[in-house]
Amino acid sequence: MENEPKYIIFTDLDGTLLDSENYSAAAASKALDFIRQNNIPLIFVTSKTAMEICRIRAKLKNVHPFVCENGGGIYIPKGYFEGNPADDEFEIIGLGVEYSILKRELKEASNKLKIELQGMSQLSDREIIKLTGIKEEDVPHARQRGFDEPFVIKSTDPNGDAERLIEYFNHRGLNVVRGNRFYHLTGGCDKGMAIQVLLGRFEEALGGGWKSVGFGDSPNDIPLFEAVEIPIAVKKPPKPGHFDFDIRDVQGLNFADGIGPAGWNKAALELLQKNKLPV
Ligand SMILES: [Mg+2]
Known part of the structure; x- marks a missing residue:
């Protein structure tokens, strides 16, 4: 229909679309089917x-563009x-500061x-497996x-040390953000910047009028929330679930x-099928 919203969905994976323990998206399969059937762009x-x-x-049979490494790369x-x-x-499209520089900066900060x-x-x-719960065969991909x-x-x-690091790196033009399991050092990019670039590409190629939706669970999703029209946070475990304290004020x-x-x-189902936001 002409005046139905033209949705585009941006989503975090860990702890958001994927279960934070077993990395499964099974609990979201109904919404994922609906999104696939209706050709709604779903961008990781x-x-x-x-x-x-x-x-x-x-x-997940996803064929859409994606953003990796906290906004560092757009594919x-x-x-x-x-x-x-x-x-x-x-x-x-590479937006971020090169990895070798980040590694060196991190070592320097630790010393200083x-x-x-x-x-x-x-x-x-072994430590990566223990920290992330990913499978052994997936470790080379994570590296x-x-x-x-x-x-x-x-x-x-x-x-306290995270606060000091954030200040130190901000002076050096780099960013520290907290994800589900790690802090992340990046430079010159965040999830929000990558979303803006991608939205620009969608508009250029397919026209304007997109209604952008963004799902996340952690502070590193704040730029994602701020870059979309409809930001939605999901809860974190354990049951019955809670929202990350640091995202509540977005x-x-x-x-x-x-x-x-x-x-x-x-x-997602409420929004896409009934145009209703969570209350
Ligand atoms: Mg997450």
Whole structure:
């Protein structure tokens, strides 16, 4: 119909569309089916790497562009806007600061501020598995990074030290954001900037009038929330679920009634089928 909203959905993965423990999107399958049947663009915007996202896209039969490493890279399937996307060929737009620089900056900060921390590149495979719960065969994909270094703070005052790091890096033009399991060091990019670039591409190729929706669960999703027209937060475990304290003040944020993919499913179906926002 002419005047039905033309939705485009941007979503975080970990803890949002995917269950934070088993990485399953099963609880959102009804909404995902509806979205696929109605050809609504569903864009993954995550701290994961391109290789990790490609596996999830294949599993969820997603053919849309995606944003990796907290906004560091935008991947658009070749031919996507002409209606015949290629499976594994992408136009890549890099927005972030190069990985080797981020690794060096992190080491320097640790020495200068005397904060004990470890970047993902310094962690053993075993430690990565323990921290993330990903499978052994997925570790090499998690290590293929271009624009974002996840790290853990190992000191006795991780919150205080995170504050010091944020200030230090802000002076250096870099960003620290907190995700589900790691802090992330990035530069010159965030999820929101990547969304704006992608929305521009959609408008250029397919015309304007998009109603943008964004799902997230953590502080690294705040730029995502701020970049869309309809931001929706999902709850975090354990049951009955709670909203991350640090995202509650985002202006205009809507709160889905459910943890991760269950909340996602409910809010997406209400919105797409009935034009209703969670109350
Ligand atoms: Mg998340």
